[in-house]
Amino acid sequence: MTETRFHAPERLEDAISLLSADEDARPLAGGQTLVAMLNADLLSPSQIISLHRIKALQGIERRADGSLRIGAMTTHAVLARSGDLRGAHRLLGEAAGRIGHEAIRNRGTIGGAVAHADPSADYPPVLVALEAVIEAVGPKGKRVIPAAEFFQGFLTTALNLGEIVSAIILPPSPAEACTHYEKFARVEGDFATLSVAVALWGGGVRIALGSVGPVPVRSAEAEAKLFAGQLSDGAIKEASAKLVAASDPIDDVRGSADYRRLLIPRLVKQAIRTAQAKDAR
Ligand SMILES: Cc1cc2nc3c(=O)[nH]c(=O)nc-3n(C[C@H](O)[C@H](O)[C@H](O)COP(=O)(O)OP(=O)(O)OC[C@H]3O[C@@H](n4cnc5c(N)ncnc54)[C@H](O)[C@@H]3O)c2cc1C
Numbered sequence: 001m002t003e004t005r006f007h008a009p010e011r012l013e014d015a016i017s018l019l020s021a022d023e024d025a026r027p028l029a030g031g032q033t034l035v036a037m038l039n040a041d042l043l044s045p046s047q048i049i050s051l052h053r054i055k056a057l058q059g060i061e062r063r064a065d066g067s068l069r070i071g072a073m074t075t076h077a078v079l080a081r082s083g084d085l086r087g088a089h090r091l092l093g094e095a096a097g098r099i100g101h102e103a104i105r106n107r108g109t110i111g112g113a114v115a116h117a118d119p120s121a122d123y124p125p126v127l128v129a130l131e132a133v134i135e136a137v138g139p140k141g142k143r144v145i146p147a148a149e150f151f152q153g154f155l156t157t158a159l160n161l162g163e164i165v166s167a168i169i170l171p172p173s174p175a176e177a178c179t180h181y182e183k184f185a186r187v188e189g190d191f192a193t194l195s196v197a198v199a200l201w202g203g204g205v206r207i208a209l210g211s212v213g214p215v216p217v218r219s220a221e222a223e224a225k226l227f228a229g230q231l232s233d234g235a236i237k238e239a240s241a242k243l244v245a246a247s248d249p250i251d252d253v254r255g256s257a258d259y260r261r262l263l264i265p266r267l268v269k270q271a272i273r274t275a276q277a278k279d280a281r
Contacts, residue, residue: 004045004048005048006050010055015051019163023161026048028048033116059071060074062084069168070092070110070170077102079110088170088173091130114134114150119213124147124210125218128151128197129199129206129216129218131206132169133145134158136166173199174201178199178275180198180272182267182274183195184267186254194264195210196209196271202228205227205228205231207223211254214248217246219239237269244264244265247264249261
């Protein structure tokens with residue numbers, strides 16, 4: 001039996017030193033994925049480094065330029081009911097509220113979900129649509145990585161050995177932005193068969209899909225077809241065709257690749273129309 005050592009440092013620097021000295025060490029955030037993987041014998045880390053006591057990973061801060069810095073240890077439940085999420089940032093709260101069940105939302109964190117990079121998870125398309133950046137701290141210091149570059153493939157990110165996701169930063173967004181996160185899952189609480197993140201503001205539409213490729217799908221060609229003021233059914237259909245072309249879905253227990261492609265136009269239209277209806281209220 002492999003022995004696993006447990007650490008709960010209070011300083012981020014100490015967590016980074018432990019992680020960078022041992023490639024078999026793993027950070028522990030909410031444990032909702034890590035513990036399930038340990039139970040299933042998919043992982044046997046030499047050391048587990050709990051991030052719970054590190055204050056630098058906690059809290060939500062609105063910065064002077066209107067951007068929002070969300071500490072990596074912020075739970076899904078806190079984001080789902082946060083009054084700090086305004087304008088387009090609300091998209092993140094909508095997605096957080098659709099993750100798993102209440103028990104998972106109470107423990108699971110945005111940093112853990114982002115670091116795990118499951119292609120069917122709810123945050124990745126939202127972060128790509130909002131052009132968020134992931135802040136990572138490691139032995140060489142701090143760096144920021146655009147979400148579109150951070151997610152690199154199935155359970156694969158741009159993080160290097162010893163790096164910890166310290167925060168997610170949402171760029172400023174105007175108060176009038178309206179959003180909708182549409183998730184299609186087999187049952188409530190399951191991962192998405194397809195998810196659509198939509199934000200409308202300033203005459204533009206940002207749209208990203210989850211669960212139809214190894215990384216979130218965003219298409220400049222699709223967005224070029226859409227103008228928030230005049231979103232005809234025809235324009236949405238043309239944009240959906242571009243998104244289908246940009247997607248690369250797989251067959252899995254949540255649906256076949258063909259089924260997912262079929263869902264894209266339906267869910268894209270539903271997401272855009274729901275976002276518009278919120279705008280009209
Ligand atoms: C039954 C069930 C249903 C779920 N349903 C959904 C769903 O519908 N949608 C969805 O998006 N997710 C879902 N999840 C996953 C859930 O969102 C997890 O909370 C999340 O994936 C992992 O977050 P965590 O804080 O629990 O991380 P952990 O489980 O603690 O860690 C996950 C991985 O990330 C690493 N890690 C953790 N924090 C950091 C960090 N700050 N920096 C670097 N690496 C780090 C860990 O070492 C580990 O490899 C579900 C999970 C379960 C068990």
